[in-house]
Amino acid sequence: MNEVLTELKNPEFWMSFAFVLVVVISVRPALRFVRRWAKKEALTVKKSLKEAADVRRKAADLLVQYQEENRRQPALRKQAMAEADSEIAVLQEETDQRTNDVILHKKQETALRLKMIEENSRQDVKNKMLRRIVRRTEKNLTERRAAGTVVEDMDSAVEVICQALTEQIPG
Numbered sequence: 001m002n003e004v005l006t007e008l009k010n011p012e013f014w015m016s017f018a019f020v021l022v023v024v025i026s027v028r029p030a031l032r033f034v035r036r037w038a039k040k041e042a043l044t045v046k047k048s049l050k051e052a053a054d055v056r057r058k059a060a061d062l063l064v065q066y067q068e069e070n071r072r073q074p075a076l077r078k079q080a081m082a083e084a085d086s087e088i089a090v091l092q093e094e095t096d097q098r099t100n101d102v103i104l105h106k107k108q109e110t111a112l113r114l115k116m117i118e119e120n121s122r123q124d125v126k127n128k129m130l131r132r133i134v135r136r137t138e139k140n141l142t143e144r145r146a147a148g149t150v151v152e153d154m155d156s157a158v159e160v161i162c163q164a165l166t167e168q169i170p171g
Contacts, residue, residue, distance in 0.1 A: 133164050 007013050137160070 130164065133161070137161055
């Protein structure tokens with residue numbers, strides 16, 4: 001025990017003891033700091049892992065959605081083409097109907113114009129014929145007056161003129 005007492009009186013012992021005590025006392029806060037830092041790092045890693053898992057899940061969902069869309073693309077394209085074809089058919093039918101209506105209208109208009117031209121031509125011919133008859137009658141009357149047979153033929157000439165006028169003048 002003497003040895004122990006002499007050791008206890010030795011300043012090197014107390015220096016070593018103080019060093020160990022300082023190290024033990026310093027280790028505890030350092031360990032606490034290291035544990036807190038390790039927990040934070042663990043939480044950060046867990047959070048990163050969770051985010052990565054979420055991103056992966058979202059990517060998988062997007063992949064499924066993309067594959068579904070791509071699988072439906074031919075059907076959607078076919079449906080759009082069918083709708084476009086039916087719309088084209090409707091528009092073509094409307095265009096044909098409008099064209100037929102315009103053609104019919106033009107035919108009716110042309111027929112009406114031709115009828116008017118024909119009527120005007122008839123009227124023109126009638127007027128020319130009347131003028132010609134009147135001139136001939138006037139000429140005949142002038143010749144007969146000069147020949148002295150005016151009175152006898154006057155009644156027949158007036159009758160012929162009235163009959164021609166009645167036939168040629170409408171209404």
